[in-house]
Amino acid sequence: MSHHHHFYINGQWIPPSEQRLIKVINPAMEEAVATIAAGGPADVDQAVAAARQAFSTYSQASREDRLDLLTRIITIYRRRSDELAEAISAEMGAPLAFARERHVPAGLGHLQRAVEILKTYQFDEMINATMITREPIGVCGLITPWNWPLNQIACKVGPALAAGCTMVLKPSEVAPLSALIFAEILHEADVPAGVFNVINGDGPHVGQALAGHPDVDMISFTGSTRAGTLVAKAAADTVKRVHQELGGKSPNILLEDADVEVAVTHGVRACFANSGQSCNAPTRLLVPFDRQDEVAAIAKRIAEETIVGDPRSPSTTIGPVVSQIQFTRIQNLIKAGIEEGATLVAGGPGRPTGLDRGYYVQPTVFANVRNDMSIAQEEIFGPVLSILPYRDEEDAIRIANDTVYGLSSYVTSGDLERARRVARRIRAGMVHLNGSRGDTAAAFGGYKRSGNGREWGRFGFEEFLETKSMFGYLAQPS
Structure with a gap:
């Protein structure tokens, strides 16, 4: 019944x-x-x-x-x-x-x-x-x-x-x-x-x-x-x-000694998972200035490999976002990213090709994002990734903390002790080190407006x- x-x-x-x-x-x-x-x-x-x-x-x-x-x-x-x-x-x-x-x-x-x-x-x-x-x-x-x-x-x-x-x-x-x-x-x-x-x-x-x-x-x-x-x-x-x-706007810091291929692949997939509808998604990817082109190319490939489609199809990677309200909000923020000067690497406004019905969003990647842009400050809650270049470790930590949110964060380094040191300086309730998963025995929650x-x-x-x-x-x- x-x-x-x-x-x-x-x-x-x-x-x-x-x-x-x-x-x-x-x-x-x-x-x-x-x-x-x-x-x-x-x-x-x-x-x-x-x-x-x-x-x-x-x-x-x-x-x-x-x-x-x-x-x-x-x-x-x-x-x-x-x-x-x-x-x-x-x-x-x-x-x-x-x-x-x-x-x-x-x-x-x-x-x-x-x-x-x-x-x-x-x-x-x-x-x-x-x-x-x-x-x-x-x-x-x-x-x-x-x-x-x-x-x-x-x-x-x-x-x-x-x-x-x-x-x-x-x-x-x-x-x-x-x-x-x-x-x-x-x-x-x-x-x-x-x-x-x-x-x-x-x-x-x-x-x-x-x-x-x-x-x-x-x-x-x-x-x-x-x-x-x-x-x-x-x-x-x-x-x-x-x-x-x-809410959250989680930074994902890739230090210069990280394995970029592994870290970017993991980070982009985590950002897009559940159609980007996770409060702890790593939506701000912070990378060294001289590695941004390399990172953007990997992120573009992952975005294009992501299959958006029918939730009942075994081949589908991500389905639609939840509602017309969410779809419209995400589309407006993607357009804002373009208007504010970010470089569109993959995706963009509109539904994916061949999907004329359903609240489907193209997996979208922006590069050359400044942290004062709308796509870097607002919780988009869709499959949209912002790549932000930084000058050095201090600059990365400053950008990571420059948000009203403080739910989750991510740090990847070839040196675990260095990753630990950076993690202690991030104003967030959670930090994932080197791609680690969450642990339900630990604490889930955030600082500030999270x-x-x-x-x-x-x-x-x-x-x-x-x-x-x-x-x-x-x-x-x-």
Whole structure:
């Protein structure tokens, strides 16, 4: 049975308070593949009340009970992985193979990490005669984006369940279908009524009501910096904890002793992956002045080898971007790059040849980019790479840090110690050294306007905990 026109509240699928529908558009076809119910403040009130009531019991659930629940969720998630991949491909355009190999496993990995952490986490700690205990923060509002839907849902829901919190999830209305399957998975896993609730809808009607709700203790938001600012303002009046994972404009520094062929190939492919729709994508490629032509030639070749097309085709490298709004924004920024004087190396405005329908963007490479250009400062969120030349190491570090963002960064050098030294000077929450991959046991999050707080691993788990000091827990000698 389809639950597209229902919300999951207090352990049941129920109709919305008002009959409003939102179309879910398949970006490869520019056609609706589903409609979903659109919620409002009354639905938020109902879901928050269910979560508040459930918190009194679930917060006291034993470690073993929480582990059993997460283990059941993982088992059912695995069984429904093909459905999840199909939903992601249809709702946000990821190639089906990429959805199966990257999107679905990313969500699974966070659930597994939550289990691993919960097994051994020490909630109590004695300091002198004081007991320091860590308790679940309460009712959590979770607002997630469309670009990595399952990854962002699971990296919030997994640790929240492990910590003993209850929650209301508002997935992106652009890509909500995988979230509904996720809710079905939790229902089948016998999540206690009210612990996990889902309301679909847009930011003004649901997101703002959730962020400002007096009975919500924490908001965990992933999305644009603009939307994150609105969430923080809505949350301010009730002084709730606000956790934000926002935008990025990540520098990728190639030092002169790097293996240029390997590093550029890796960096360009990482920039284009997921159609460039990743907040931590290495979109600013910083290279020595005298190597720029060599780098541009490699980047051009990789761009031209990238196959843009039908997400269901096995040969497709990247699919469309998610929506007409995103497509138009990306096209405007590509045009701005040309108008502001950057050298167009590959791609450019318009759809790739032979693709007349769908929000497809040509893999685009610019060289001779200055860091004050729009394409170097704005988060494009499409398959667009900017190559910025630098004079020396100090100049590279200056350019890397000359941004309002500070999410991720990348440094490649033939000397690992040198790469480490440069990494310590970059104002970002993450640095990938010599092409290294991320680690879900580590901390994910940024500096500056890339947000606050951390996700992944123990660091993300602790965001859902409050710290209490019980003085005199041990009897003092008289």
